[in-house]
Amino acid sequence: MTALPEVRTADQDAPRSLAARPAGADRTFRGIARGGGTGVLLIMTLVGGFLLYQGYRALETRGFEFVTTEAWDPNSGEFGIAAVMAGTFFIALTAITIAIPLSIGTALYISEYAPPGIQRSLIALVDLMAAIPSVVYGLWGLFLLQPVILPLSQWIATYFGWIPILSVSDFDPQDPLASPTVFTSSTFIAGIVVALMISPIASSIMREVFSQAPLGEREGALALGSTRWGMIRAVVFPFGMGGMIGGMMLGLGRALGETIAVYLIISPVFVIQPRVLEKGANSISALIALRYSEASAFEMSALMAAGLALFLVTLVVNFGASMVIARSRSGAGAEG
Amino acid sequence: MTETTTTDEAHAPAPMPEASADVADTTVVIGHVTVHPPLRPPSTFKPSTAAHRTKLPPPPDSTAAPEPRRSIGRLRLSDVIRLFGALAAAVALTWWIFTQLLPLEGPLGFIVVAYGLFLVFFATLVSLDDSGPAVRDRVMSALVHSIAALMLLALAVVIIFTVVxxxxxxxxxNFFTQDMGAAGPLDPLSVGGILHAVVGTLIMITIALLISVPLGILCALFLTEVPGAYARFVRTIVEAMTALPSIVAGLFIYATVVLLLGFDRSGFAAALAITVMMLPIIIRSADVVLRLVPGNLKEASFALGSSQWRTVWNVTLPTARSGLTTAIILGTARGIGETSPVLLTAGMTTYFNANPFSGPMISLPLATFSFVRSPEPTMIARGFGTAVVLMVLVLLLFILARVIGGRGPGRLSPRQHRRRAAASRAxxxxxxxRRHARLSTASSALAAGGVDPVSDDEPRRTTGEENG
Incomplete structure (x- = not known):
C-alpha cells in the first residue's frame, strides 16, 4: 500500500520556523549586546536598590510615620515626607494645570494651523525650548517673573480668594497698604516656571500624535461641512487622546523631579500648605538639594529615603504614561 | 536525459567525449560565465506573454513624500477687519476700566483683561454674520494662535532676558580666562571668571560620553537586534527611567561612590551621575532610530550571506548614523544643562581643577546656581553671564544636531550622495x-593551448534549458 503524505489544510499549515542558530561571531555579538542590556538594567535597578539600602536606617526608625509626619528634623527623630511629598504634588499639579492648555494649543497650532512653510522651524524652536537648561528657567522665574506676577497673584487672591486653594491667610483685600510679599516664593510661581519647562516636551509628543491623524478622516469631516475646529474635535482629538494623556503624564513625571528651578524660587515650609498663592512651598528634590551638604549620617539616610519615595512616584507616573501612549490607537509613533 | 548532460557539460568538466578535459577549456567556460552574469531570459517566453500581459499599476514610489495635506486656511478681509476691530475695542475698554473704573494696576493685569475682552468682542463680531459652529471655529482659532504666540514669546523672553x-x-x-579663586564676593567684574566651570563641564561631559555612548548604543542594539521577552523588559525599564529625576541620579552616585566606596566628591563622580541620567535618554532615542532602519536593507544583507554581526556593522549602524549622532548630541545637551546631579557629587570650588579624580570640580550650571544665590549684584551678573555661556553651548549642540540629523535613515546629504556615486564609479x-585582465589571460592561455574558444551561445543555451 502506498503511504500518502498527510494532507495539510490551510489552517493547519503553520509557517515553518526559519530561525537559524547563530554561530561564531554572531554568538559573540549577541552575548556582548545582551551583556550591554543587562548592564544598563543592572544600573537602573541599582539606583532603586542603593537608595533603599542607604535609606533603610531612616525608614526602619520611623516605620509608617515616615509617610505621615510633616516635620523634617531627622536629628531629633521627628521627620517624615508628608509635607514635602504634598508640596511636590502641589507644584507639579499647578504646573500641569498651566501646561495642559499651553501644550495642547501649541501642538494644535503647529500641526493644524501653522503655514506649512514655518512648521519645521516651529518644531525646532519647541525642541530648543525643551533643551534649555533648567537653571536658566530658574533665573528667569526668580528675577523676571516673580516681580511681574505679584499683582496678578494679588488680583486672583482678591477676587477668587473664596476658593480655598486660592486663598491667602495673611492677606486682607480691604487693606490698601497690604504688602505683596506674602505672594512671593509661592507654589504658583514655581508652578509657572515648571509649566514652561514641561510644556515643550508634552507639546512635541502631542504634535506628533496630532499630525498622524488620518488624512482621509480629516478630509471626510471637512467634506461633511465641518469647520476646522469641528474637524479637530471630531477627528484629531479622539485620535490623539492617548498621546495627549501620555504626554501630560510624561510632563508630570518631569515636573515631580524638577529641582533647581524650584529650589531657586520657593522658600521651604514643612507643613502641608495647599494655598498655592501664598509664600512657602516645598518639594522633595528641593529638600534634598537644600539639606544634603550639612547632613549628619542619619539625616543623609533620611534624605535617601525621601529620594527613594520620589523615585518610586515618578516611576509609577512614567509607567502609566508609557502604558497610556502604547495603548492608544496612535501610540506607535509617539516617541518622546 | 540530454538536457542534464548538457548542463553537466557546461558546469563541470566531466569526462565527456565532446568536452576536452583540458584545464584551459575549464577556465574559459567559468571565465565566460562570470563575465556575462545577467544572461538573457529564455526567448520562448517573449512572444506568447507580451500580447496578454496584464497592465500592472506602477509600484508606489517609496521614496516619494506622502500625499501632502491640503491647506484649508483662507484669510478673508472680513476676518482681518473683525480681528483688528475687536483688538481696538478691547484695548480701549481695558484702558478705560483701568484708568477710570476700577483700582487695577500692573501691565500683566492689563494684558489679561484686554485679552479676555478681545475674545468677547471677537466672538460678538463674528456672530453678527456667521452661525454658531463658525463662531466657535473663529474663537478657537484665535485662542490657539495666541497660545502658540505665548509659548514662543516665553521662549524669546527667557533667552533675551538672560542674554541682556x-x-x-x-x-x-577675564570672565573667560580666570577662575574665581582670587575674586572675593565684593570684587568688581574685572576680576575673576568662569574658566574653571567651562573646563569642568567639558571634562565631565567627555567622561560621561565615553561611558554612555558605547553602553547606550550597545543596549539599543540589544533592544533591536536580539528581540525577545528579556529585551522588552529592558526596554520598559529604560523607558520608565528616561524621566528619572536628575537629583535621584545624583543621590545614587553619592550613595555608592561617595558614601559606600569612600571616594571624595570629584569630577569623576559627577560625570558618573550625568551618565546615569543621560543613559536612558540616549538608549531610548537610539532605539527609535535603529528601529527605523528599513528591514529590506538588513534582509538584503542577510540574503547575501553576511552574518548578523556583519549586517549590524556594515548596514544597520551606517544607515542610522545621522540619527544616532542626533540622539547623542541631544542627550549631551541635556547632560550639560543638568545642575542637580552635579550639585550632589562634584563638590563646589572656586579654583581651577583639571583633574577629575581628585578634588572638587564645578560645572557651568552649578556655577550659575551658586553665583545667583549670592545677594551681591556682581555675583548675580556673573551668574547670568555663566548662564549665557551655557545656553550658547547648548544652542551650538542643538544646531549641530539639526545639521547632522533631521534626515531619515538611509537618506543622504548631497555630499554623501556625491561620495557614494564616486565610490560606485570606482x-x-x-x-x-578586472574583466579585461581576466579575458586577456584567458585568451592568451587559449592561444597557448591552441584550442578554439567556446562558441558564444553555448553557455546561454545551457542556462536557457536550466530555466525552462
Whole structure:
C-alpha cells in the first residue's frame, strides 16, 4: 500500500520556523549586546536598590510615620515626607494645570494651523525650548517673573480668594497698604516656571500624535461641512487622546523631579500648605538639594529615603504614561 | 536525459567525449560565465506573454513624500477687519476700566483683561454674520494662535532676558580666562571668571560620553537586534527611567561612590551621575532610530550571506548614523544643562581643577546656581553671564544636531550622495579592469593551448534549458 503524505489544510499549515542558530561571531555579538542590556538594567535597578539600602536606617526608625509626619528634623527623630511629598504634588499639579492648555494649543497650532512653510522651524524652536537648561528657567522665574506676577497673584487672591486653594491667610483685600510679599516664593510661581519647562516636551509628543491623524478622516469631516475646529474635535482629538494623556503624564513625571528651578524660587515650609498663592512651598528634590551638604549620617539616610519615595512616584507616573501612549490607537509613533 | 548532460557539460568538466578535459577549456567556460552574469531570459517566453500581459499599476514610489495635506486656511478681509476691530475695542475698554473704573494696576493685569475682552468682542463680531459652529471655529482659532504666540514669546523672553542680564559680565575678557579663586564676593567684574566651570563641564561631559555612548548604543542594539521577552523588559525599564529625576541620579552616585566606596566628591563622580541620567535618554532615542532602519536593507544583507554581526556593522549602524549622532548630541545637551546631579557629587570650588579624580570640580550650571544665590549684584551678573555661556553651548549642540540629523535613515546629504556615486564609479572601473585582465589571460592561455574558444551561445543555451 502506498503511504500518502498527510494532507495539510490551510489552517493547519503553520509557517515553518526559519530561525537559524547563530554561530561564531554572531554568538559573540549577541552575548556582548545582551551583556550591554543587562548592564544598563543592572544600573537602573541599582539606583532603586542603593537608595533603599542607604535609606533603610531612616525608614526602619520611623516605620509608617515616615509617610505621615510633616516635620523634617531627622536629628531629633521627628521627620517624615508628608509635607514635602504634598508640596511636590502641589507644584507639579499647578504646573500641569498651566501646561495642559499651553501644550495642547501649541501642538494644535503647529500641526493644524501653522503655514506649512514655518512648521519645521516651529518644531525646532519647541525642541530648543525643551533643551534649555533648567537653571536658566530658574533665573528667569526668580528675577523676571516673580516681580511681574505679584499683582496678578494679588488680583486672583482678591477676587477668587473664596476658593480655598486660592486663598491667602495673611492677606486682607480691604487693606490698601497690604504688602505683596506674602505672594512671593509661592507654589504658583514655581508652578509657572515648571509649566514652561514641561510644556515643550508634552507639546512635541502631542504634535506628533496630532499630525498622524488620518488624512482621509480629516478630509471626510471637512467634506461633511465641518469647520476646522469641528474637524479637530471630531477627528484629531479622539485620535490623539492617548498621546495627549501620555504626554501630560510624561510632563508630570518631569515636573515631580524638577529641582533647581524650584529650589531657586520657593522658600521651604514643612507643613502641608495647599494655598498655592501664598509664600512657602516645598518639594522633595528641593529638600534634598537644600539639606544634603550639612547632613549628619542619619539625616543623609533620611534624605535617601525621601529620594527613594520620589523615585518610586515618578516611576509609577512614567509607567502609566508609557502604558497610556502604547495603548492608544496612535501610540506607535509617539516617541518622546 | 540530454538536457542534464548538457548542463553537466557546461558546469563541470566531466569526462565527456565532446568536452576536452583540458584545464584551459575549464577556465574559459567559468571565465565566460562570470563575465556575462545577467544572461538573457529564455526567448520562448517573449512572444506568447507580451500580447496578454496584464497592465500592472506602477509600484508606489517609496521614496516619494506622502500625499501632502491640503491647506484649508483662507484669510478673508472680513476676518482681518473683525480681528483688528475687536483688538481696538478691547484695548480701549481695558484702558478705560483701568484708568477710570476700577483700582487695577500692573501691565500683566492689563494684558489679561484686554485679552479676555478681545475674545468677547471677537466672538460678538463674528456672530453678527456667521452661525454658531463658525463662531466657535473663529474663537478657537484665535485662542490657539495666541497660545502658540505665548509659548514662543516665553521662549524669546527667557533667552533675551538672560542674554541682556548677562551682558554686564560677558564683555570682560577675564570672565573667560580666570577662575574665581582670587575674586572675593565684593570684587568688581574685572576680576575673576568662569574658566574653571567651562573646563569642568567639558571634562565631565567627555567622561560621561565615553561611558554612555558605547553602553547606550550597545543596549539599543540589544533592544533591536536580539528581540525577545528579556529585551522588552529592558526596554520598559529604560523607558520608565528616561524621566528619572536628575537629583535621584545624583543621590545614587553619592550613595555608592561617595558614601559606600569612600571616594571624595570629584569630577569623576559627577560625570558618573550625568551618565546615569543621560543613559536612558540616549538608549531610548537610539532605539527609535535603529528601529527605523528599513528591514529590506538588513534582509538584503542577510540574503547575501553576511552574518548578523556583519549586517549590524556594515548596514544597520551606517544607515542610522545621522540619527544616532542626533540622539547623542541631544542627550549631551541635556547632560550639560543638568545642575542637580552635579550639585550632589562634584563638590563646589572656586579654583581651577583639571583633574577629575581628585578634588572638587564645578560645572557651568552649578556655577550659575551658586553665583545667583549670592545677594551681591556682581555675583548675580556673573551668574547670568555663566548662564549665557551655557545656553550658547547648548544652542551650538542643538544646531549641530539639526545639521547632522533631521534626515531619515538611509537618506543622504548631497555630499554623501556625491561620495557614494564616486565610490560606485570606482567600482565599475575596477570591475572593467578586472574583466579585461581576466579575458586577456584567458585568451592568451587559449592561444597557448591552441584550442578554439567556446562558441558564444553555448553557455546561454545551457542556462536557457536550466530555466525552462
Amino acid at each position: 542680564r548677562g551682558l554686564d559680565a560677558l564683555p570682560h575678557l 567600482d565599475v572601473q575596477r570591475y572593467a579592469i
